[in-house]
Amino acid sequence: MTDSEALPQKSDTSKSVSHTGDSGDENSQASGVVSGWRQWIKEESDHQWLSLVIFVFAILIGAQMIVSASVTPGLNSTDYNSQESSIIDMEWNDDYSMALLLVNSHGEKQVEAWDGVNRTPLAFDGGRTITSWQGGWLIGGDDGALGRCLVTCSTITPINLEWNGSSIGQHIIGISTSNGDSGLLLIHSTSTDDPDELLFRSPSSVVIRAFNSTHVGPASEVLSSDISLTAISSIDETTYAIGSGWFSSNPALTSENGVIAEVIGGDTENAPQIQLRHIGPALYHTILANAASGEFVVVGDLDSVVISPQGTLEIVDEMNGANGSFK
Secondary structure, three states: OOHHHHOOOOOHHHHOOOOOOHHHHHHHHHHHHHHHHHHHHOOOOOOHHHHHHHHHHHHHHHHHHHHHHOOOOOOOHHHHHHOOEEEEEEEEOOOOOOEEEEEEEOOEEEEEEEOOOOEEEEOOOOEEEEEEEOOEEEEEEHHHOEEEEEOOOOOOEEOOOEEOOOOOOEEEEEEEEOOOOOEEEEEEEOOOOOHHHHHOOOHHHEEEEEEOOOEEOOOOOOOOOOEEEEEEEEEOOEEEEEEEEEOOOOHHHOOEEEEEEEEEOOOOOOOOEEEEEEEOOOOEEEEEEEOOOOEEEEEEOOOEEEEOOOOOEEEEOOOOHHHHOOO
8 A cells, every 4th residue: 555545635625524414415505506606607608698687687677676766655756747747745744644745737736635555636726835733734725715634634624714804816825833723824915816926926925914713814014025935834932934035236146045034923913023034045945843842944955044942043054955854
């Protein structure tokens, strides 16, 4: 017997600990799978092009899944796009189980209830704005139309209020309420039904009125002929409104600036007072109230503003657009 025959022969498998039973079969199978993949992806393999096709196909499938995930769950955005429709306003209830949508479809505005799966049209003519409170929603519309929809929201019930003056031409574009029975109305006041005038709001015609369960109070004074208010929000007795204005003294260099105004007082006997608090570098499009902290956050195109419960304004330049919003 030679030396080579007496010594154990060195092999790759001698480095591993052997196991018996099912685990040995699993290792053999795993080894076979790895070997198969190695052969599959080798440059000279006959399967090279097939692997590339599978890889590209996987990328396309992944991209489609990402696009699909960006759509609000349960709401198919193509339903509105294909119908030449758009969502004007949307308000959730407290637990986000239901929302009311104000939809512009083929030039016609309609209110829809959405439970995360189904959208149900609700009868309400000339809707312009929706706001929610703990017990349901208020919907505002043309010529002083105001409706209430309670928690399950199967029907919008009209609220017949006695106006201080005529309700004709009083188009409700914003509502602030904490109980659904009283609060403030942001109103675009017109004396015409001309669609162009209703679309392009005259700054001098936007006013604020207080309301309760039976009456609507007198209109506030206009803040300025160059300022138009577009949204309103309250926490208890504190109310702010936002909008836009033109402030340049040179007509050739005019630019639209965002404005923040504080609304003081107001009831069905006395008109609210409006005080300008801040002029921003660009439009403010959203105002959010955090009842827990007592703060308001105003979100704009170039900056955002945090308003403390004491009325102090903190400018946050880097917090703009969606980054500045919260619920």
